[in-house]
Amino acid sequence: MEFKKGKIKGVKINKLQKYNDARGFLIENFRIDELPDKIKPEMSYISFTNPGISRGPHEHEHQTDVFSFVGPGDFSLKLWDNRKNSDTYNYHMEIIAGESNPVTVVIPPGVIHGYKNTSKEKMGMVLNFPDKLYKGWGKKEEVDEVRHEEDADSKFHL
Numbered sequence: 001m002e003f004k005k006g007k008i009k010g011v012k013i014n015k016l017q018k019y020n021d022a023r024g025f026l027i028e029n030f031r032i033d034e035l036p037d038k039i040k041p042e043m044s045y046i047s048f049t050n051p052g053i054s055r056g057p058h059e060h061e062h063q064t065d066v067f068s069f070v071g072p073g074d075f076s077l078k079l080w081d082n083r084k085n086s087d088t089y090n091y092h093m094e095i096i097a098g099e100s101n102p103v104t105v106v107i108p109p110g111v112i113h114g115y116k117n118t119s120k121e122k123m124g125m126v127l128n129f130p131d132k133l134y135k136g137w138g139k140k141e142e143v144d145e146v147r148h149e150e151d152a153d154s155k156f157h158l
Helices: none
Strands: 012-015 018-021 024-027 045-049 054-059 065-069 074-081 091-098 103-107 111-117 124-128
Touching (some): 065 091
């Protein structure tokens, strides 16, 4: 199956404003009044990725990810709309996100996503504010994730 390049329905990219002063800088990662209706983050985590290393691609059946890429480091973020009932089914997007382009990206369920740290020497930092708890309340549920990176025949490549 060939994917078309274009915007994906439900994916929202917010350019972030960096406020600099003598102490350093501040960035608002997200504001509830700028998120899509009904998206309410339930947890938060930070990941650091080594230069040249990828995470994903994978997708969620129920979870919406709210990723903030603010630096250090830059990432190539790739998304594929794999939702058969979507107006943008078979669409693909790629953006550079991070230190050179600070953004928060809302990724709905069924949109396959993954990112690669394209920095030469810097570890890249990503914050996530998903709307579901990892493994559910008390970590007693199955993980809501389909990992395409573990499939040798996957058509989704970073």
